[in-house]
Amino acid sequence: MPATNLTALKAAQRSLLLKPLDAAVFIAPWYTPAPAQLTDNGASLQPLPAAYQSVGLIDKKTGVAFARGITAAPIESYGELQPVRNDVTSDITTIEFQPQQTNAVTLNLATGANMQQVIANSSSGEVFFPQPASEQITYYSAIIIGKDGNDAAPIYVYKVLPKVAVSKYGGEQWNPTEVLAQKLTLVAFKDDTAGYAVAHGFGGLGWKQLVAKSGINYSATGIVVAPNTLAVPRTTASAPLVVTDQLGGLIANSSVVFSSSANSIATVAASGVVTGVAVGTATITASYTPAGGGAAMTATCAVTVS
Numbered sequence: 001m002p003a004t005n006l007t008a009l010k011a012a013q014r015s016l017l018l019k020p021l022d023a024a025v026f027i028a029p030w031y032t033p034a035p036a037q038l039t040d041n042g043a044s045l046q047p048l049p050a051a052y053q054s055v056g057l058i059d060k061k062t063g064v065a066f067a068r069g070i071t072a073a074p075i076e077s078y079g080e081l082q083p084v085r086n087d088v089t090s091d092i093t094t095i096e097f098q099p100q101q102t103n104a105v106t107l108n109l110a111t112g113a114n115m116q117q118v119i120a121n122s123s124s125g126e127v128f129f130p131q132p133a134s135e136q137i138t139y140y141s142a143i144i145i146g147k148d149g150n151d152a153a154p155i156y157v158y159k160v161l162p163k164v165a166v167s168k169y170g171g172e173q174w175n176p177t178e179v180l181a182q183k184l185t186l187v188a189f190k191d192d193t194a195g196y197a198v199a200h201g202f203g204g205l206g207w208k209q210l211v212a213k214s215g216i217n218y219s220a221t222g223i224v225v226a227p228n229t230l231a232v233p234r235t236t237a238s239a240p241l242v243v244t245d246q247l248g249g250l251i252a253n254s255s256v257v258f259s260s261s262a263n264s265i266a267t268v269a270a271s272g273v274v275t276g277v278a279v280g281t282a283t284i285t286a287s288y289t290p291a292g293g294g295a296a297m298t299a300t301c302a303v304t305v306s
Contacts, residue, residue: 013213015210015213016210016213016214018148018155018157019148020064020146020147020148020157021146021147021148021149022146022147023058023063023064023144023145023146023147024054024055024058024144024145025054025055025058025064025095025097025099025142025143025144026048026052026053026054026055026142026143026144026145027052027053027055027105027108027109027140027141027142028049028051028052028053028140028141028142028143029051029140029141030139030140030141030162030163030164030191031141031162031163031191031193031194032049032051032052032141033049033193033194034049034141034143034160034162034194034199035048035049037203038145038156038158038201038203039156039203039204042205043203043204043205043207043208044205045154045156045203045204048143052141052143053104053105054105055097055099055101055103055105055106055109056099056100056101056103056105056106057099057100057101058097058098058099058100059097059098059099059100059181059183062096062097062098062183063097064095064096064097064144064146065095065096065097066093066094066095066096066159067093067094067095067096068091068092068093068094069090069091069092069093069094070088070090070091070092071088071089071090071091072086072087072088072089073086073087073089074086075087092187092188093161093187093188093197093198094167094185094186094187094188095142095144095159095161095164095185095186095188096183096184096185096186097183097184098170098181098182098183098184099181099184100179100181102180104116104118106181108138109140109166109184110169110182110184111129111131111132112131112132112135112136112138112166113129113130113131113132115129137165138165138166139163139164139165139189140163140164140165140186141161141162141163141164141191142160142161142164142186143158143159143160143161144158144159144161145157145158146158147204148206149204149206152205153204153205153206153209154204154205154206155202155204155206155207155210156201156202156203156204156207157201157202158200158201158202158203159198159199159200159201160194160198160199160201161186161188161197161198161199162191162193162194162196162197162199163188163189163190163191163194163197164186164187164188164189165186165187165189166184166185166186167185167186167187168184168185169182169183169184169185170182170183170184170185208247209247209248211247211249212244212245212247212248212249212250218247218249219290220245220246220249220251220288220290220297221245221246221297222245222246222297222299223243223244223245223246223251223256223286223288223297223298223299224243224244224245224246224299225241225242225243225284225286225299225300225301226241226242226243226244227241227301228299228300228301228302229301229302229303229304230274230284230301230302230303230304231303231304231305231306232266232274232275232276232303232304232305232306233276233305233306234276234277234278234279234305234306235275235276235277236275236276237273237274237275238273238274238275239273240253240271240272240273241253241258241268241272241273241274241284241286241301242272243256243272243286243288243299251288253270253271253272254270255288255291256272256286256287256288257286257287257288258270258272258284258285258286258287259284259285259287260274260282260283260284260285260303261282261283261284261285262280262281262282262283263277263282264277264278264280265277265278265279265280265281265282265303265305266282266284266303266305268284272286274301274303276303276305276306277305278305279305279306280304280305281302281303281304281305282303282305283300283301283302283303284300284301284303285298285299285300286298286299286300286301
């Protein structure tokens with residue numbers, strides 16, 4: 001086995017350091033199904049179902065904080081220094097944020113009042129409603145979307161919580177330096193229809209460009225040869241052709257079968273190296289069949305020999 005070094009072993013990928021630069025929290029009545037996917041096949045963000053309403057602006061200092069608390073019950077045995085068994089007995093996820101806008105969604109969350117039943121005075125616009133005198137847990141569905149990068153190549157980080165309820169109110173503080181708002185903590189519950197309490201997702205054009213680097217599995221549906229046009233002098237060998245899948249994942253040339261439409265003009269080695277033989281043009285075809293089976297995929301490179 002050839003020697004290596006720590007830099008190679010570390011496999012550092014700075015492009016995978018994600019940082020939500022913007023975020024939005026969407027609340028809907030429980031149970032409002034979340035979309036099967038938030039982006040289309042072109043990686044563009046799609047509208048959410050109409051029932052999901054944004055809370056609007058969120059306090060920058062607070063951001064959106066997710067916490068996961070796990071309680072375990074370790075079993076210890078006589079003569080053993082470490083537990084011999086450990087069972088998780090509780091796994092609770094909470095989300096904390098401070099909505100800043102005064103709208104029906106945030107008032108509903110902050111007071112527990114059913115804002116759909118509240119009607120503003122048609123003449124003065126005044127709104128008056130009592131806070132419920134007896135507490136009753138109200139469940140919601142929530143989707144939280146964060147965005148890294150820019151609008152040209154965004155990376156969306158999102159979480160879907162099909163069943164949440166407010167578990168803590170931060171209280172209001174009225175002063176001339178803060179807006180009217182209070183920090184809210186929501187706790188996630190497993191929803192029997194969805195089958196989970198929290199789901200995680202990533203999408204967007206920027207993420208599409210990173211999937212191959214992430215180590216997350218996906219299926220190759222097509223291949224690309226680079227370059228797709230090549231000019232080589234006679235008796236000269238090119239650099240190896242590079243074959244990638246539809247998401248930019250590198251496919252080893254040892255897994256690709258190369259062929260030339262005219263070996264009298266240009267030949268291609270198993271390594272993907274093209275050699276000019278005589279003046280003219282030829283087409284190099286790369287063929288790849290996924291290891292797990294499936295139809296062969298092909299891509300071509302137009303070669304001109306001078």
